[in-house]
Amino acid sequence: xxxxxxxxxxxxxxxxxxxxxxxxxxxxxxxxxxxxxxxxxxxxxxxxxxxxxxxxxxxxxxxxxxxxxxxxxxxxxxxxxxxxxxxxxxxxxxxxxxxxxxxxxxxxxxxxxxxxxxxxxxxxxxxxxxxxxxxxxxxxxxxxxxxxxxxxxxxxxxxxxxxxxxxxxx
Numbered sequence: 001x002x003x004x005x006x007x008x009x010x011x012x013x014x015x016x017x018x019x020x021x022x023x024x025x026x027x028x029x030x031x032x033x034x035x036x037x038x039x040x041x042x043x044x045x046x047x048x049x050x051x052x053x054x055x056x057x058x059x060x061x062x063x064x065x066x067x068x069x070x071x072x073x074x075x076x077x078x079x080x081x082x083x084x085x086x087x088x089x090x091x092x093x094x095x096x097x098x099x100x101x102x103x104x105x106x107x108x109x110x111x112x113x114x115x116x117x118x119x120x121x122x123x124x125x126x127x128x129x130x131x132x133x134x135x136x137x138x139x140x141x142x143x144x145x146x147x148x149x150x151x152x153x154x155x156x157x158x159x160x161x162x163x164x165x166x167x168x169x170x
Contacts, residue, residue: 013080
């Protein structure tokens with residue numbers, strides 16, 4: 001069974017924000033590339049077929065974006081919930097089974113997967129100005145890819161929910 005800590009809850013440390021943002025940002029970077037490829041194929045519009053070298057060239061500036069995003073998100077969270085009470089209560093509710101049973105943060109998964117596809121698309125559209133590789137991502141293709149990537153966000157949400165259910169039953 002999952003046990004809650006006896007010590008008082010504090011705001012999550014900066015390293016936790018960075019680690020989680022880098023983890024999920026990297027996961028959704030990969031799923032966004034797959035979704036963009038699928039969207040180009042399904043819509044029969046645009047061109048998106050980056051090589052591994054091009055993916056790495058785009059990932060480096062994207063990584064800097066993720067670090068800035070984590071710092072900004074933590075700062076905003078610090079303004080809205082300085083002591084981390086809301087986050088601690090939410091974690092306790094999830095562990096106690098009072099929140100979503102299988103989908104962990106359903107809305108958050110949908111929004112995150114959609115927005116990270118937009119961020120990945122922006123990175124691929126901005127970096128070629130410096131690297132000169134060829135791509136064509138019309139807005140329709142990007143938005144459709146973002147919708148496709150929601151499936152990845154939902155899958156991740158289900159997997160995390162199942163892990164929590166499994167841990168709760170031990």
